[in-house]
Amino acid sequence: MTTVGHPRTEPELLALLRTLNRSGLRGGGRAPHKPLLLLWLVDRLAASGNSETRYEEAAEPVGRLIAQYAEARSVPDGERAALPFRLLEAELWAATDAFSGPLPAHAGHRRLLDLGARGRLHPAVEELLHQQPVRDRVRTLLLAEVGGAGTGGTLEQSLRDALPPAEPRYRQETRRVRDSRFAGALLPLYGHTCAVCGFGGLLDGVPVGVQAAHVHAHADGGPDVVQNGIALCGLHHALFDYGALGLSEELTLMVSPRFVGGEGHGGTPVAGLDGAPVRQPREAAHRVGREYVGWHTKNVFRH
Ligand SMILES: [Zn+2]
Numbered sequence: 001m002t003t004v005g006h007p008r009t010e011p012e013l014l015a016l017l018r019t020l021n022r023s024g025l026r027g028g029g030r031a032p033h034k035p036l037l038l039l040w041l042v043d044r045l046a047a048s049g050n051s052e053t054r055y056e057e058a059a060e061p062v063g064r065l066i067a068q069y070a071e072a073r074s075v076p077d078g079e080r081a082a083l084p085f086r087l088l089e090a091e092l093w094a095a096t097d098a099f100s101g102p103l104p105a106h107a108g109h110r111r112l113l114d115l116g117a118r119g120r121l122h123p124a125v126e127e128l129l130h131q132q133p134v135r136d137r138v139r140t141l142l143l144a145e146v147g148g149a150g151t152g153g154t155l156e157q158s159l160r161d162a163l164p165p166a167e168p169r170y171r172q173e174t175r176r177v178r179d180s181r182f183a184g185a186l187l188p189l190y191g192h193t194c195a196v197c198g199f200g201g202l203l204d205g206v207p208v209g210v211q212a213a214h215v216h217a218h219a220d221g222g223p224d225v226v227q228n229g230i231a232l233c234g235l236h237h238a239l240f241d242y243g244a245l246g247l248s249e250e251l252t253l254m255v256s257p258r259f260v261g262g263e264g265h266g267g268t269p270v271a272g273l274d275g276a277p278v279r280q281p282r283e284a285a286h287r288v289g290r291e292y293v294g295w296h297t298k299n300v301f302r303h
Pocket of ligand 1: 194195196197198199232233234235236
């Protein structure tokens with residue numbers, strides 16, 4: 001394990017931002033890829049409260065900014081955001097695949113999408129950036145790093161355009177409360193462990209390694225009721241949401257015939273699961289409802 005020195009104070013953060021390593025980025029000294037990704041992340045943090053982002057969300061807007069402000073045109077369009085996303089300093093940022101595993105060294109745009117790559121500024125960095133004066137000075141420094149002729153006002157406008165419309169804060173609050181209520185009602189019914197593999201538990205009374213998964217996706221109108229939920233570890237949650245795992249009407253597990261485990265341990269999480277019963281709450285009234293299973297089988301499971 002490499003020890004990474006995360007900046008804890010504003011001077012440490014600014015010093016690090018002044019010495020971003022541009023060597024992996026074609027175009028050399030003035031390559032603005034990392035400052036532009038950072039500006040986008042800082043603004044996103046200010047708008048939404050956290051910097052966590054999926055590569056899928058960042059690729060287009062950040063790629064567009066880079067296309068606008070990079071002098072070097074040697075990087076193919078689609079690859080622009082992939083470079084800083086993967087290469088941004090680990091002191092600032094952690095980028096992983098969908099299962100929190102490391103990203104392959106040369107992963108490009110397509111591969112990052114396939115891996116469900118995501119990233120987040122280190123919590124210590126986020127904490128510094130939550131303070132507006134720090135954020136302002138960081139932005140000033142990064143804007144200067146992008147440099148070039150006449151980018152000032154135009155760049156600010158481009159950055160505003162690159163952000164998704166902000167969700168009103170009261171809705172964020174409502175969602176957070178709602179999510180924690182759903183998890184709070186569901187997870188105890190499963191003993192705070194994954195219904196598939198039994199992983200998970202409590203750390204100082206807070207559930208760790210286990211999540212409240214919706215069967216009928218919430219984004220599609222699935223309700224926050226325990227009958228529409230199942231406790232899953234991160235791994236089985238991801239496989240369930242991608243449709244690699246499904247549930248039969250009898251509440252046994254189905255493994256997608258299209259799922260092929262990767263090299264190494266890629267197949268281990270689903271080995272022997274096809275046809276196995278999924279653990280359910282003792283009370284029949286709390287078990288997963290057929291209508292929700294039906295929705296998942298029809299819309300998510302990969303037949
Ligand atoms: Zn599990």
